[in-house]
Amino acid sequence: MTLRDPFDLVREWFAAYNRGDLAALGSYYGEAASLEHEDGRSDGRESIGAAWLARFTAWGPGFEGGVRRRLRMVGLVENGLVHAEWLEREADGTGTVRERRGYSDFQVERGAVLSQHDVFYEGSAEPEIIAGAPPLPPRKYPPRPVVGIGAVIVHDDRVVLIKRKYEPLAGQWSLPGGTLELGESLEAGVAREIHEETGLDEADGTTRQIAAHPWVKNAEYAINTDAGEGILLVRLGGTCHGCAASTITLKQGIESRLRAMVPEVRHVEAV
Numbered sequence: 001m002t003l004r005d006p007f008d009l010v011r012e013w014f015a016a017y018n019r020g021d022l023a024a025l026g027s028y029y030g031e032a033a034s035l036e037h038e039d040g041r042s043d044g045r046e047s048i049g050a051a052w053l054a055r056f057t058a059w060g061p062g063f064e065g066g067v068r069r070r071l072r073m074v075g076l077v078e079n080g081l082v083h084a085e086w087l088e089r090e091a092d093g094t095g096t097v098r099e100r101r102g103y104s105d106f107q108v109e110r111g112a113v114l115s116q117h118d119v120f121y122e123g124s125a126e127p128e129i130i131a132g133a134p135p136l137p138p139r140k141y142p143p144r145p146v147v148g149i150g151a152v153i154v155h156d157d158r159v160v161l162i163k164r165k166y167e168p169l170a171g172q173w174s175l176p177g178g179t180l181e182l183g184e185s186l187e188a189g190v191a192r193e194i195h196e197e198t199g200l201d202e203a204d205g206t207t208r209q210i211a212a213h214p215w216v217k218n219a220e221y222a223i224n225t226d227a228g229e230g231i232l233l234v235r236l237g238g239t240c241h242g243c244a245a246s247t248i249t250l251k252q253g254i255e256s257r258l259r260a261m262v263p264e265v266r267h268v269e270a271v
Contacts, residue, residue: 006108007074010082013106013113014071020056022049030112037118062089062097077169079256082106088120098122103169119171149189150177153200162197 004012009028016024026049029035035042035051042051061068069086077083085103100120107115152175153160161173176197180189194200255268 004111006076006082006106009108009111009113010074010084010104010106011071014069014084014086017052017069018061018067020061020068022052022056025049025052028113029116030109030114033113034115035118036116038120059090059092059098062091062099077105080107082108083169121170147180147189148177149180149186149193150175151190151194153194153198160198160200 013025013028016028026045029045029048031045032043033045033048035048037051039051039054042048059068063070068090069088072085072087074082074084083103083105086101088100088102089097091097100122102118102120104119105117106113160176162176164170164172164174176194177190178193178197180186181192259266259268
């Protein structure tokens with residue numbers, strides 16, 4: 001059996017969604033798939049179908065040509081999920097129109113969607129243009145290499161996390177980090193990002209350099225880990241503590257990144 005390419009599957013999902021084709025949508029989900037959406041969580045293909053039926057009954061397409069969501073981009077993020085960003089415009093039977101932007105993260109395995117997480121932002125469904133703002137440097141075809149950096153800050157057996165304000169993955173918890181500026185050393189870049197995103201300084205005694213570079217041969221690791229079971233306990237706070245998306249954030253986001261960066265870490269658990 002030939003399995004669908006994950007990117008093609010997600011694009012086909014959006015085409016079926018815009019057609020309002022419930023039968024086609026259902027065919028993309030695994031039997032035990034899960035969907036996290038604005039009204040909560042739906043588990044199982046039948047429950048997911050009921051959730052989309054309720055949406056299509058309450059809201060119709062708002063873009064020309066009967067389109068609900070305009071797909072802006074599809075990419076693969078570091079935790080293995082297929083990340084799709086979109087613009088949405090819908091109208092109800094009274095003529096009320098709502099416009100939103102957002103993204104969907106799909107876990108695709110063996111040609112089927114096993115989980116889907118939708119995130120919405122209220123506001124115009126058109127790209128925001130700020131008068132007088134300098135153009136952003138292109139990221140798809142950048143004029144120079146873009147080097148990503150991140151920091152694992154351990155304090156009192158806890159790890160410092162930040163909640164992302166901007167895309168990609170806006171609204172989700174992550175390790176502090178960003179991109180290296182031209183001519184900046186890795187150490188200086190990590191220190192700058194720590195200060196910009198957390199307000200912490202290396203000189204204040206609350207943090208120390210713990211950068212690891214698993215892609216660099218003979219890199220010197222400066223991370224203290226438990227030589228026992230390799231379990232890292234993370235306390236999730238703020239709006240993420242106890243929320244439906246916390247397990248996805250913890251296991252597919254934080255754990256996958258830490259395991260890639262720190263070989264000694266085998267599991268990450270919430271406390």
